[in-house]
Amino acid sequence: xxxxxxxxxxxxxxxxxxxxxxxxxxxxxxxxxxxxxxxxxxxxxxxxxxxxxxxxxxxxxxxxxxxxxxxxxxxxxxxxxxxxxxxxxxxxxxxxxxxxxxxxxxxxxxxxxxxxxxxxxxxxxxxxxxxxxxxxxxxxxxxxxxxxxxxxxxxxxxxxxxxxxxxxxxxxxxxxxxxxxxxxxxxxxxxxxxxxxxxxxxxxxxxxxxxxxxxxxxxxxxxxxxxxxxxxxxxxxxxxxxxxxxxxxxxxxxxxxxxxxxxxxxxxxxxxxxxxxxxxxxxxxxxxxxxxxxxxxxxxxxxxx
Amino acid sequence: xxxxxxxxxxxxxxxxxxxxxxxxxxxxxxxxxxxxxxxxxxxxxxxxxxxxxxxxxxxxxxxxxxxxxxxxxxxxxxxxxxxxxxxxxxxxxxxxxxxxxxxxxxxxxx
Numbered sequence: 001x002x003x004x005x006x007x008x009x010x011x012x013x014x015x016x017x018x019x020x021x022x023x024x025x026x027x028x029x030x031x032x033x034x035x036x037x038x039x040x041x042x043x044x045x046x047x048x049x050x051x052x053x054x055x056x057x058x059x060x061x062x063x064x065x066x067x068x069x070x071x072x073x074x075x076x077x078x079x080x081x082x083x084x085x086x087x088x089x090x091x092x093x094x095x096x097x098x099x100x101x102x103x104x105x106x107x108x109x110x111x112x113x114x115x116x117x118x119x120x121x122x123x124x125x126x127x128x129x130x131x132x133x134x135x136x137x138x139x140x141x142x143x144x145x146x147x148x149x150x151x152x153x154x155x156x157x158x159x160x161x162x163x164x165x166x167x168x169x170x171x172x173x174x175x176x177x178x179x180x181x182x183x184x185x186x187x188x189x190x191x192x193x194x195x196x197x198x199x200x201x202x203x204x205x206x207x208x209x210x211x212x213x214x215x216x217x218x219x220x221x222x223x224x225x226x227x228x229x230x231x232x233x234x235x236x237x238x239x240x241x242x243x244x245x246x247x248x249x250x251x252x253x254x255x256x257x258x259x260x261x262x263x264x265x266x267x268x269x270x271x272x273x274x275x276x277x278x279x280x281x282x283x284x285x286x287x288x289x290x291x292x293x294x295x296x297x298x299x300x301x302x303x304x305x
Numbered sequence: 306x307x308x309x310x311x312x313x314x315x316x317x318x319x320x321x322x323x324x325x326x327x328x329x330x331x332x333x334x335x336x337x338x339x340x341x342x343x344x345x346x347x348x349x350x351x352x353x354x355x356x357x358x359x360x361x362x363x364x365x366x367x368x369x370x371x372x373x374x375x376x377x378x379x380x381x382x383x384x385x386x387x388x389x390x391x392x393x394x395x396x397x398x399x400x401x402x403x404x405x406x407x408x409x410x411x412x413x414x415x
Contacts, residue, residue: 118375118387119387122372122375122376122387124345124347125368125371125372126372128347128368129365129368129369129372142369142372142373142376143369144369144372144373146373146377148373148376148377148389148390149389149390149391150376150387150388150389150390151387151388152387153387153388160376162373162376177390180390181388181390184388189388190388193388220388235409238409239406239409240390241390241391242402242403242405242406242409243406244390244391245391245398245399245402246399246402246403246406247399262398264391264398264402265398265401265402265405268402268405
């Protein structure tokens, strides 16, 4: 079963990608590969289960699964004795496949809903509490001594800076922070992260899923860093990061920090050493690998070979 | 909302309007805003004769704290709702960062 092989193969693939070093050099290509891995795993896992209960036919695993289900149901209704066990087994694997598909879609919907509700509440609070400040044009300021800088993505996106950050950073560093946040908002990085958040919520015990989520989150930050560098010098962004990080405002409660440790260090190191981007042919190779990863399960699901 | 926060006692729509002297607002506008705040749970209201009296449901500090807790991502999971500039760091990492700042010839400010 090729689909089962793909589903199983993406797992060590993800583990290798999570510990690879090259993604820091081309975060965009790496994110694409992560998305392809995730999508490919989902399709292949659903397809492999469906394939077990499918009747071989012209329309690939998806068509075979449907005719397999109807044949099994018809068989059960007519009460064939000889094949009842087979029909039950077939229905069971097809049910598992449909269940997995439903679960994956559902966690995505649930995660989206949770995010939208949280943002709605946050925006309502901002409307009551935040005000503008000439030091950070276009951003909202919340009067709190802790250093925080973040954006609320969405159709009406907002950048928020705490009063603590205003005190902590100089004008150039603030501009670098704003450039970084604007990059997030413009490229809708939150949408990139959403499916990985959903998976992390659905499989909280899986170390690999947690690692994938953390890695993609870090790559997205690096992408925004790169974007900010087009407008601001690297050193400003680096010292801004160091100051906000060192102020310890977002200090994690003891023991709660599993993934995400040393993220800030990794970003600062990258800003100051500026590793060379991957050569274009290598990037093209990565993108085609991502395309193949998605194309294989889709082809097997829709067409028979 | 600032008027409600600054007041120690529940206010009627007319009183709120009087305290918003710097802005020329119609009575109905103030009423609509207060009604909306009450529906969203930011204000509580009670009958007083023929008028409603409004007061803030919680003080400003409580809301700022809620906002910052959410912003600093200490509520637990790293959700995609907001994107922080620098994610939370451990004590040891903060130490490393301070060292790095000094080696760049910058003084850490706190």
